[in-house]
Amino acid sequence: MSSSITKQQIWLLDDGRLGHLRQSQAMVSAICAHTETFKAANVKQHSFEIPAIHRLLAPRILPGADAYLNQWLPDSLPAMIVGAGRRCAWMSRLLRRRFPEVFTVQILNPGCHHKQFSLLIVPEHDDCDAGNVLRMRGSLTDLSNPLDKDDEKLWPDGQHIRLAALLAGKDQQNRMLLKQIEQRKLQIGHVVLSKGPRTASRTLQEFATGGLAADVTIIKPDKGGKTYRSMLRQANQFWVAADSINQLSEVLSARQGQSIWVAGSARSKRKRKWLKGLLERQEIRLLRDYPTASSAHSIQQSQSFWQNQTSQIAREVLSRYLQHHDLNIDG
Numbered sequence: 630m631s632s633s634i635t636k637q638q639i640w641l642l643d644d645g646r647l648g649h650l651r652q653s654q655a656m657v658s659a660i661c662a663h664t665e666t667f668k669a670a671n672v673k674q675h676s677f678e679i680p681a682i683h684r685l686l687a688p689r690i691l692p693g694a695d696a697y698l699n700q701w702l703p704d705s706l707p708a709m710i711v712g713a714g715r716r717c718a719w720m721s722r723l724l725r726r727r728f729p730e731v732f733t734v735q736i737l738n739p740g741c742h743h744k745q746f747s748l749l750i751v752p753e754h755d756d757c758d759a760g761n762v763l764r765m766r767g768s769l770t771d772l773s774n775p776l777d778k779d780d781e782k783l784w785p786d787g788q789h790i791r792l793a794a795l796l797a798g799k800d801q802q803n804r805m806l807l808k809q810i811e812q813r814k815l816q817i818g819h820v821v822l823s824k825g826p827r828t829a830s831r832t833l834q835e836f837a838t839g840g841l842a843a844d845v846t847i848i849k850p851d852k853g854g855k856t857y858r859s860m861l862r863q864a865n866q867f868w869v870a871a872d873s874i875n876q877l878s879e880v881l882s883a884r885q886g887q888s889i890w891v892a893g894s895a896r897s898k899r900k901r902k903w904l905k906g907l908l909e910r911q912e913i914r915l916l917r918d919y920p921t922a923s924s925a926h927s928i929q930q931s932q933s934f935w936q937n938q939t940s941q942i943a944r945e946v947l948s949r950y951l952q953h954h955d956l957n958i959d960g
Contacts, residue, residue, distance in 0.1 A: 639667060642712030642720055643676040647826050648768070648875040649713035652736050655771035656750070657711050659943030666947065670708070677701055679716060688718035688739045690726075698723045706731065709950065713737050721746060732950050736769065748949050750942060752874070754902040763946070767878035767903065769939045772858055780859040783821045783846060790817045793864035795880065797873035798827030802893030806870055807836045809892065809916055814844055821860050822847045825873055858883075868916055871895050871904060881912065882935040888922035889913045 641657050643650050661667045679687070683694060706728060712721050713736035721733045722745050735746040738755045743762070751757045753764045784791045794810060796803045810820055822845050824833065833847065848856050861883035869877050871893040880889055891913050895901045907913045911927035923931075 638671045638673055638707040640707040640710045641672055641674045642710065642717040643674055644712070644714055644716035644720075645676065645678060646714060646716075648873075649717065649737070651771075651875065651879075652713045652769040653711050653717070655769040655939050656734065656736060656943060656946070658771045658773075659769075659939045660709075660711075660946060663940065663943055664947050666951070667708075673707070675701075677720060679719060683719060684716060687715040688722055688742055690719065690722055694719075694723055695727075698727065702727075708732065709734060711736070715739055718742070718746070732953055734946060747953060748946060750946075752899075752903070754899045754906070761949075763942055765938060765942055766906075766934070767881065768875045769942065770879050770882040770935070771939060772861060772879060772883050780862055781856055783856075783860055783863055784819055788818050790866055791864050792817045792820045792866045792868065793823065793860050793880075794820055794868040795823045795825065795870060795873065795876045796828045796832075797825045797870035797876065799870065799872040799893065799896075800829050800832055802870040802872050803828060803832050806868055806892040806916065807832070809868070809919070810845075811836075813919075817866075818844070820845050821864065823857065823860060823876075824849045825870070825876065866890075868892060868919075869913075871900070874900065874903060877907075877913075878935070881907075881931060882938075884928070884932060886925070886928055886932065888928065890916040890919050892916040 639657055639660070641653050643653070657672055661670060661672065680697065683691060683697070709732045710721055710724055711734045712718065718735050718739035721735055722742060725731055725733050725745065732747045734748050734750065736750045738749070738751045738757050743749060743759050746761065749757070749759070749762045750765055750769070751762050752768070753766055794806055796806065810817070824847055848860060861880065865887050867880045867884065867887060867889045869880055869889060869891050871891045872895065877891070889912070891904065895904055908915070910931065911923045912931040914921060914923055
């Protein structure tokens with residue numbers, strides 16, 4: 630492997646959406662962990678905000694977009710660009726148009742222009758097939774952090790049920806989940822409640838005024854920080870709002886035999902397909918069936934898949950990258 634490739638950069642695009650950033654970070658982390666090619670690479674995270682009209686129509690490129698790129702473009706040329714979502718797809722397309730030799734990895738289906746990316750990583754429930762498409766289940770996850778030494782204490786000592794409830798963007802699902810907590814507060818005890826990036830504040834305010842504030846610890850989105858990871862490690866039960874594929878994927882990846890119940894159903898056809906697959910494989914159960922849990926065998930199979938998915942996809946990304954440059958796999 631030539632030293633020039635080892636020293637090149639990976640650009641990680643950040644469009645300001647937490648779920649997109651987490652998936653891109655997970656992919657870059659897995660890529661750097663599995664090969665000497667990028668172990669010494671300098672990963673640079675580039676945050677950007679594109680003009681409203683371009684944002685609305687992304688990933689379509691309108692006249693004048695190159696002028697924005699000229700203002701934003703860093704000096705050095707990366708070996709690979711990784712981004713998630715349509716805004717990052719817009720930026721990747723602009724960059725590849727300027728630098729055709731750059732290898733672009735687009736996470737999530739941009740909806741069009743598939744051939745204008747080196748590689749796409751698309752959820753299987755999107756039914757997208759092409760020669761440059763890798764399919765994933767749910768979303769990519771990486772919850773490891775070598776800096777974590779001691780978990781934050783989130784539940785009282787001796788509590789039998791350590792329930793983590795994860796809210797999402799759909800208010801109806803959140804209310805359904807919170808209502809179940811209220812009805813079962815004597816049974817489940819103290820609850821750690823994770824507020825999603827799009828959770829309506831008024832919903833939590835109404836919940837708190839119901840007299841349950843002392844029984845609940847609310848944690849807010851913090852880019853997957855220590856408190857969030859502590860919650861995932863310590864909980865022995867999870868209730869998750871159905872709307873958030875990212876959060877549910879993280880719970881599936883983090884669990885060590887714990888059961889998961891999902892509140893509500895998804896409105897979109899693609900999300901319903903995603904949930905149906907999880908239910909058919911008995912990886913999750915619906916909250917209306919609580920406390921009936923998935924079988925130990927189903928949980929074990931699910932755990933094995935989710936803890937290996939991101940790593941396996943990263944290996945395929947590296948294989949395609951090396952083929953693109955006519956290089957040999959180095960580790």
